[in-house]
Amino acid sequence: MVDCGFTVKEVLKRLPRIDLQPEQIDGILVTHEHQDHISGVGALSRKFSIPVWATRGSLLSGKCGNLPHCNIIEGFNPFSIGSLNITPLSVPHDAREPCQFLFTQDQVRLAILTDLGCFTPKIVEQLTPCHGILLECNHDEEMLWNGPYPDRLKQRVAGRMGHMSNRQAIELLQQMEREALQLVIATHLSEQNNCPKLVSELLAEALNWPLEKVKIAQQDKGFDWHEVCST
Ligand SMILES: [Zn+2]
Ligand SMILES: [Zn+2]
Known part of the structure; x- marks a missing residue:
């Protein structure tokens, strides 16, 4: 499991939607x-x-409270959980030591990349090759600047340590090696400053994919299982 912003009660309500029990979770990153x-x-x-x-x-x-079963990610060094190899990715974001993750198993590589104000050449390099990516498409720049957020918050979100806009996400997809790419799930969409339909259209056009091939993670529904394979 990557992150958990929900209460235990909400997690127990959501896990059965993807046929999982909490006892099956090997770790929380x-x-x-x-x-x-x-x-x-x-x-x-x-x-x-x-x-x-x-x-x-x-x-x-100190936001996790007491953690009896804790492992420290040191220096963004790769580590393993079972047969899953995990490379932490360093990202520009206004937290103490934020990281995102690249998972590798049997030559298949899947990246989770959210909560970054911009992407770096190093990130583009680490994503090569990549079979699937969960990519932050936080806001539409025009909707953000014309929207209801106070000015300071707008500046934080749009800043280099804030969140990726649709435009930045597309730039990243265009810069990365896409030959092996089979799955793109847009994540971390702002409810106020973005529109899922717009994101699907923009990404589908940028990738030259049919509209339905682009997936969107919704805050209430999440998303279903998807398969990626080595090509
Ligand atoms: Zn976030
Ligand atoms: Zn954040």
Whole structure:
């Protein structure tokens, strides 16, 4: 499991939708200490004795409470859980030591990349090749600037340590090697400053994919299982 911004009760309500029980979760990986990612991590870990992996910076925030089963991600070094190899990716975001993740198993590579104000050449390099990506499409720039957020918040979201816009997500997709890419799920969409239909249209056009091939993670529904394979 990557992050947990839900209460234990909400997690127990959502897991059966994807046919999972909490006992089947081998670990919780923490990306950073913002509430929407960390608020449920400690309680879930303690209740079901699930080990947690997090950077020292995330842990120092103290937002997880007491964690009896904790592993520290040191220096963005790769580590494994069972047969899953995990490479932490360093991202520009206004948290203490934020990271995102690239998962590798049997030559298949899947990246989760949300909560970053911009992408770096290093990230583009680390994503090569990549078979699937869960990519932040936080806001439409025009909707953000014309929207209801206070000015300081608009500047934070749009800043280099904030969140990726649809335009930036498309630029990243255009810069990365896409030959092996089979799955793109747009994630971390702002409810106020973005529109799922617009995101699907923009990504489908940029990737030259049919509209229905682009998936969107919705805050209430999440998304179903998807398969990616080595090509
Ligand atoms: Zn977030
Ligand atoms: Zn964040």
